[in-house]
Amino acid sequence: MNFDNDILVTAKTWCDDMNMEFEGVxxxxxxxxxxxxxxxxxxxxxxxxQSIKKDDKEQIxxxxxxxxxxxxxxxxxxxDIYGVEDTVIWCIITAKKYLYRAGxxxxxxxxxxxxxxxxxxKWAFTHGVPVRYISxxxxxxxxxxNALVTFGNEI
Numbered sequence: 001m002n003f004d005n006d007i008l009v010t011a012k013t014w015c016d017d018m019n020m021e022f023e024g025v026x027x028x029x030x031x032x033x034x035x036x037x038x039x040x041x042x043x044x045x046x047x048x049x050q051s052i053k054k055d056d057k058e059q060i061x062x063x064x065x066x067x068x069x070x071x072x073x074x075x076x077x078x079x080d081i082y083g084v085e086d087t088v089i090w091c092i093i094t095a096k097k098y099l100y101r102a103g104x105x106x107x108x109x110x111x112x113x114x115x116x117x118x119x120x121x122k123w124a125f126t127h128g129v130p131v132r133y134i135s136x137x138x139x140x141x142x143x144x145x146n147a148l149v150t151f152g153n154e155i
Contacts, residue, residue: 011045018118018145019125035145043149075123088124092133095120095140099147110151117144 008022011031015022023032023040030042071077078087098117103110121141129137 017122019122041145041149084127085130088127088129089133091120091124091127092129092137092140095124095144099140099143102147102151111148114144114147114151118148 008025011033012022015033018033019036020041021034023034026032026042029045031045033041033043035041072080075087075091078090082090095117098113098120102113102117105113117140121137121144124137125141
């Protein structure tokens, strides 16, 4: 299978962002990625390309409506007010909301909602998921990966 170098670099970047490992290229333009449990996911390359488009990425990672001039980003203000642990728990709950409504809110694609869920889960993970929430976190992470593949196929 011949992929140009840009797509392979993009795939590796996507895997790093998802805390997964790039394993290679399979049949029918499918990229093989391994999760933390060692499971191999078959992800069509166009899903990865769509999920990191610059315009969508800014709407997901740092949307302007959460960045007010002269203030911290909203999530940073939440940490200041509620603390890291409560903000982590809120992120896990918010990730569930985005998965639940994926594709149902007017103006938001299913893929965009799933990517928002991923963003909140990744933020929670990097800031320390409380032990009592680890099983819920892992369940949502797997649902997010499944939804990413499912809704990515609808592009």
